[in-house]
Amino acid sequence: MSEETDPQTAIDAEREKHAHERDERVYEHTAGDEQEGIPFIGAGPGHPRLLTVAGKEALEAADLVVHAGSLVNSELLDAYCDHAELVNSVGKDLEELVPLMRDAYEEGRTVVRLHSGDPAIYGAALEQMDALEHEGVPTYIVPGVTSAFAASATLRTQLTLNETANHVAFTRPQGKTLDAEDDHIADFVGMGDVTTCIYLGTHAVADTMGRLLEDGVDPETPVSVVYHASWPDEDIIEGTVGDIGAKVDDAGYRASAMVLIGDAAAGAGYERSYLYGEWASGDRGTDDSAGSGPSGSETETETTSDD
Numbered sequence: 001m002s003e004e005t006d007p008q009t010a011i012d013a014e015r016e017k018h019a020h021e022r023d024e025r026v027y028e029h030t031a032g033d034e035q036e037g038i039p040f041i042g043a044g045p046g047h048p049r050l051l052t053v054a055g056k057e058a059l060e061a062a063d064l065v066v067h068a069g070s071l072v073n074s075e076l077l078d079a080y081c082d083h084a085e086l087v088n089s090v091g092k093d094l095e096e097l098v099p100l101m102r103d104a105y106e107e108g109r110t111v112v113r114l115h116s117g118d119p120a121i122y123g124a125a126l127e128q129m130d131a132l133e134h135e136g137v138p139t140y141i142v143p144g145v146t147s148a149f150a151a152s153a154t155l156r157t158q159l160t161l162n163e164t165a166n167h168v169a170f171t172r173p174q175g176k177t178l179d180a181e182d183d184h185i186a187d188f189v190g191m192g193d194v195t196t197c198i199y200l201g202t203h204a205v206a207d208t209m210g211r212l213l214e215d216g217v218d219p220e221t222p223v224s225v226v227y228h229a230s231w232p233d234e235d236i237i238e239g240t241v242g243d244i245g246a247k248v249d250d251a252g253y254r255a256s257a258m259v260l261i262g263d264a265a266a267g268a269g270y271e272r273s274y275l276y277g278e279w280a281s282g283d284r285g286t287d288d289s290a291g292s293g294p295s296g297s298e299t300e301t302e303t304t305s306d307d
């Protein structure tokens, strides 16, 4: 790439542009719309049936699919893009990936960038999009099912459970990318009513649990590890902060697992929500009654209207 198209220069220029003015396309399109340019598609967790309809249609129309290597199930590639040229992005840097996609797009080929799960979660999609946009190639995102959602479905639980888990944290452990002081796993787990979903931490489960124990987390706190959620070789390891590290080490998994910490991961006891209780029969409460329920009526009003 030339000096002008150095990836960091391109990222800085695109961010600067959008710092002052929102991209018009934000208001012209919504997620799920077919748009001009290269779609950055979330492949979902692995099972071909967990790809969105928009993602499937784009893959079926593609001439070139640049995919996230072993994180994307080959069954999905076989099912939807056996007609397309496939390029594995693993080991390729932006200097290689961006011209590859740009040139193909400018030659009139239909290009798709396929990320695992949802591109918005630890996907490093935006830097590729910015670099392409800077080169005059439009891009957009097609969301996917993130692996934490597949793991919770496998476990037949919810990530939020009334009274038990009022919040969800998507996080990763310290390592080459994240400094120790930016590792907030102990903070999330220490809050007690958070389901903590750890991405990119399969190789470090024992270390992570060791740090939680040092920070005074209850060793009996439930932990579920779902390896390859929704893949044919999916595996579930259940335990606690005290013993899950040894169990994962014994299983030998070093990558591709979701670590869920908290009572919701174990589907532990919870209080029925208001959604299918008195709220369902019309008593939606007033400002006066807000906060009178255990979770606060305001929250319940939002929940009721969303569902």
Ligand SMILES: C[S@@+](CC[C@H](N)C(=O)[O-])C[C@H]1O[C@@H](n2cnc3c(N)ncnc32)[C@H](O)[C@@H]1O
Pocket: 045, 046, 071, 115, 116, 117, 118, 119, 120, 121, 122, 123, 145, 146, 147, 148, 150, 151, 198, 199, 200, 201, 202, 226, 227, 228, 229, 230, 231, 255, 256, 257, 258, 259
């Ligand atoms: C680079 S991140 C990408 C996450 C992806 N964008 C998503 O939304 O799931 C890769 C990490 O996601 C998790 N992961 C991805 N696919 C998974 C699956 N099918 N089952 C369990 N964990 C998965 C693992 O923790 C893995 O280390």
